[in-house]
Every structure is written in C-alpha cells, then in structure tokens.
Amino acid sequence: xxxxxxxxxxxxxxxxxxxxxxxxxxxxxxxxxxxxxxxxxxxxxxxxxxxxxxxxxxxxxxxxxxxxxxxxxxxxxxxxxxxxxxxxxxxxxxxxxxxxxxxxxxxxxxxxxxxxxxxxxxxxxxxxxxxxxxxxxxxxxxxxxxxxxxxxxxxxxxxxxxxxxxxxxxxxxxxxxxxxxxxxxxxxxxxxxxxxxxxxxxxxxxxxxxxxxxxxxxxxxxxxxxxxxxxxxxxxxxxxxxxxxxxxxxxxxxxxxxxxxxxxxxxxxxxxxxxxxxxxxxxxxxxxxxxxxxxxx
Amino acid sequence: xxxxxxxxxxxxxxxxxxxxxxxxxxxxxxxxxxxxxxxxxxxxxxxxxxxxxxxxxxxxxxxxxxxxxxxxxxxxxxxxxxxxxxxxxxxxxxxxxxxxxxxxxxxxxxxxxxxxxxxxxxxxxxxxxxxxxxxxxxxxxxxxxxxxxxxxxxxxxxxxxxxxxxxxxxxxxxxxxxxxxxxxxxxxxxxxxxxxxxxxxxxxxxxxxxxxxxxxxxxxxxxxxxxxxxxxxxxxxxxxxxxxxxxxxxxxxxxxxxxxxxxxxxxxxxxxxxxxxxxxxxxxxxxxxxxxxxxxxxxxxxxxxxxxxxx
Numbered sequence: 026x027x028x029x030x031x032x033x034x035x036x037x038x039x040x041x042x043x044x045x046x047x048x049x050x051x052x053x054x055x056x057x058x059x060x061x062x063x064x065x066x067x068x069x070x071x072x073x074x075x076x077x078x079x080x081x082x083x084x085x086x087x088x089x090x091x092x093x094x095x096x097x098x099x100x101x102x103x104x105x106x107x108x109x110x111x112x113x114x115x116x117x118x119x120x121x122x123x124x125x126x127x128x129x130x131x132x133x134x135x136x137x138x139x140x141x142x143x144x145x146x147x148x149x150x151x152x153x154x155x156x157x158x159x160x161x162x163x164x165x166x167x168x169x170x171x172x173x174x175x176x177x178x179x180x181x182x183x184x185x186x187x188x189x190x191x192x193x194x195x196x197x198x199x200x201x202x203x204x205x206x207x208x209x210x211x212x213x214x215x216x217x218x219x220x221x222x223x224x225x226x227x228x229x230x231x232x233x234x235x236x237x238x239x240x241x242x243x244x245x246x247x248x249x250x251x252x253x254x255x256x257x258x259x260x261x262x263x264x265x266x267x268x269x270x271x272x273x274x275x276x277x278x279x280x281x282x283x284x285x286x287x288x289x290x291x292x293x294x295x296x297x298x299x300x301x302x303x304x305x306x307x308x309x310x311x312x313x314x315x316x317x318x319x320x321x322x
Numbered sequence: 323x324x325x326x327x328x329x330x331x332x333x334x335x336x337x338x339x340x341x342x343x344x345x346x347x348x349x350x351x352x353x354x355x356x357x358x359x360x361x362x363x364x365x366x367x368x369x370x371x372x373x374x375x376x377x378x379x380x381x382x383x384x385x386x387x388x389x390x391x392x393x394x395x396x397x398x399x400x401x402x403x404x405x406x407x408x409x410x411x412x413x414x415x416x417x418x419x420x421x422x423x424x425x426x427x428x429x430x431x432x433x434x435x436x437x438x439x440x441x442x443x444x445x446x447x448x449x450x451x452x453x454x455x456x457x458x459x460x461x462x463x464x465x466x467x468x469x470x471x472x473x474x475x476x477x478x479x480x481x482x483x484x485x486x487x488x489x490x491x492x493x494x495x496x497x498x499x500x501x502x503x504x505x506x507x508x509x510x511x512x513x514x515x516x517x518x519x520x521x522x523x524x525x526x527x528x529x530x531x532x533x534x535x536x537x538x539x540x541x542x543x544x545x546x547x548x549x550x551x552x553x554x555x556x557x558x559x560x561x562x563x564x565x566x567x568x569x570x571x572x573x574x575x576x577x578x579x580x581x582x583x584x585x586x587x588x589x590x591x592x593x594x595x596x597x598x599x600x601x602x603x604x605x606x607x608x609x610x611x612x613x614x615x616x617x618x619x620x621x622x623x624x625x626x627x628x629x630x631x632x633x
Binding site: 298 | 466468600608611612
C-alpha cells in the first residue's frame, strides 16, 4: 500500500508518455512503418497463408525447365534459377529475416540490461570491469567481428547467426542502460523507496528498471534493422545462413550472379529487404524523436 | 597540456581495448572448432608426420596464451607473421593497401563534399520542400543494404547504361572507383548531412551570430565564417570516426566490385581458412579504427573551445 504513494512520481512520466503516444499515432512517420511492420510480422508468423495467394505456395516446389522465367500469372514475381516461385521464397524469407532480427536483438537487449544495471547500480570495480568489456566489444567494427567469428562457427543456422550478432550488438545499449540507471539511482523517488526500507531487488525491478528501459527499447527497434541488414549481408557474402534455409540474403546473392539476364531474381527480394529495413529505421527514429525530452517543447 | 593529459588517458584505455580485441580475434580464429591444418589440406588426408611438423612450425601446440603473446611480440616489431603457405602476411597486405586506401579516401571525399553541402542547403532552406526532399532521400537511400545498392549500381550504370566498369581496377582512378566509392559514401552521407543541418540551424540562432550580424558583418561572412566554423565540429567528429569505418568496412564492397584490396584479401583468407592472414588483417584494421578514434578525440578538443577549456 505504501507503494502507491511512491509510484506517483513514476506516474509522472507515464502520463507524459500517453500524451506522446497520442501524438505519435497521428504521425505518418509512425503509422506507415508501423502498419508495414505489422504486416511483415503477420507474414512471418503465418507464411503458409501468404505464400499460397497466387496458387504456388511451396517455396521448394521447383521445376528446372522453367529456370529464371519472368513474372507470369501464378508467379507474380517470376521464377528463380532453379525454377522455384520467387513470391513464395520471398514470403518465407520474411520469416527468416524477422526471426533473426528479433531473436538477436532480444538477446542483446537482455545482455545489455543485465550488464548495464549492474554497472550503473553498483559502480566501483564492477562498473570498471563492465565498462572496459563494453569498450573492447565496441572496438570491433560490427560486421568484421561477425565475419571472423562466423567463419569459425561450424554450422550456421538461424540460431547461431542470431547469437553471434547478439554477442556484438549489446555494447551501445549496455552503455545507455548504465547511464540511465546511474541517473535514476540518485533520483528522489528511488531515495524515498530506499528510506522506506524496500529491498534492493524490489527497488531495481519496480523503480529503476521501468524508467531506464524506454531509451533502450527505442534503440533496440533500430538495432533490429541493423541486425537484419547484417544477416543478409553476411549471408550474401557466403558466411551467414546456408541453404536449405530460405533467406533474402541467399536469394539476392543468387540474383546478383544472374542479374544481367534475369533482373527480377535480384529485384524482388531486394525490395522486400529495403522496405523492411526502411520501416524499422523510420519507426525507431520517430519514436526517438517523440520521447526525446530535448525536442518536446 | 590538458589536451595532452586527456589524450594520454584515452590512450591508456585504447591499449586495454587493443589487447582485448586482438585476443578475442586470436581466440576465434585459432581456438574455436575447426583445425586450420586440416582445412589447409582440403579433402586429402595429411600424414601424421606432416601434421606434427606443421603444428610445430606454427606453434599451434603451445597453450593459446603463449601463442598469443608471441604473436603480439612479433606484431610490436612490425612482423605480421607468415601464412600457412609461407607467404609474409605483412607483405601481402602492403600490396593491397593502396586500393583500399584509395577507395576509402574517395568515398570520404564524396561524403564531405556532398554531405556537408546537402546539410547546409537543407538548413538554409529549412521547412521547404528542398529541405524535406533532401533529408528524406538520404535516409531512404541509406536504408538500402550496401550489397543491394552495389548490385543495382552495377546493373544500371555498368550493364544497362554501360557507363562505368562493373568490376576490377584496371581502368584506374577515378573511373574504376566511382561506383564503389559512391555506394559506400551513401551511408555516411545521410548522417553527415543530418548532423550538419542540425548544427547549422542551432548556430543560426546563437547569440554570437546575432552579435556578428549586429556589428554589421555581411550575411555571407556571418554564415561562411562564423556559422560554418562552429557547425563543422559535430560533422567533423563524425567524419573522422567514419574514415576508420570506411577503411575497415570495405570488405563487402571490395567483394561486390572485385577490387583487389585488403578487404578482398581478408575474404579470400576466410574462404581458405588462412588463420594468420585473418588475424593479421583484422588486427591492422582494428588498429586503424582505434587510432582514428584517438585522433577524433584530440581533434574534438582542438576544434571545440568548450572541450579545450573544461576542467
């Protein structure tokens, strides 16, 4: 019951947040990418429903004698080099890309929250150690690091590729969590909670974390886009996902080998990839602007 | 003095980062599953004797820590080691650097000229369609993954229009470098122009600009000298960091356009599991990256009077 009194200061930002929420809904920079992403998420949850719309829903039903045929009825995006339906492949590729993006980002957010909270809350040698570790991982150019590690990983599946990208994706977010935890730790409502004798765990879970999270979650939205680009780039280079996984990176790689004769193989997966990444980044950017107190007057 | 001290402090931090990063690379290449000697042989089986002597030659049986320290020892003397075929890694890299450096500098020049230009124009035309159009188009183009952009550029400018070479460097600078440099420059472009636009806008309303106007300076001089000088700080910091990325980030673009640079060498080394080459190139790239970030900090202190006088 004493919690009610204490949570009032925390309620301040939340009313401010809901008005920001209303303003957000009216912004084209929010609802357009929001709707696009919603559609993509639904597609990746039920690819079978969407793949079959034009009557050829099986991405692995291929006929070599129709190799690289252009768009026709039943095959709106045409057929690839193996004579497989490109529409069905692009739909199943959506599932792969979204899975890698979300899986990898969730893991790096969790790592970032754990390390950032410890560093920000306890300070001292734990902070020193975690900050150095963060700097070491920031010292790698992202793709270079992923290339080196993936080259030594045996089997490259959706899971392993996501994990490797997560291992190099957390440092920026951990820094952000650390600095917000540090400033919240000193705030009056946390001090009040401490004076009332609440346990450390309760203070962290109820007062510190909820308020430290929103900047990280916004950064995480943009990170999903970066991960999707990284996965498809690595796959394109031949050190990301491997067949039989269906992935935009693999389709674009195949398409770019044959782009002089059959442009459509390259173009359609590229459009899907570019639109997905664009939506994620525009959405993240709009969110960042909406929740940035500096830009709110 | 204070600058020197803070740069020294930063340098201390970078030394820790350097050892951490190189150790992780070393570990990833030599300790993760996958035997480099066996990979070297391909499908053929090597006799035990040959495997033993190769392992001894490359010091692979020593504990990883010892291998790593002896490697770093060589590195400090400027020795990048030899690869599994007995070629000097340093020499191989030296032959490739000119291509990578030319590519990175060309892209960098494009970012500076076009990026700063777009930023200033957008700021001066704030709120108009020119402003919105410029910003939106840089964001949209920068969201297209580099390999897609590269392939599309090859298709349209190389094949359809037949204007520029699709691959290789046989036509020399600038012809062979125009396409690849433009493709990687596009990414930095959106950040540079946004930073520049923001800081120009901020500075246009600053007190010192009002003072400059009040004392009767021409508009050209106010914008060209006072606003520009201070607006360049955020963009130049970004540009300096970006040069580090450009030098290390050309792996993909060199692959797409088949340019014989360091990134391409790293790539072929990965394909044939040439551990020493992979470690050598990655170490060199990370050194460049760390050194640029050190320079950025010093530059920041020199350019920004607030940083210079703080403390």
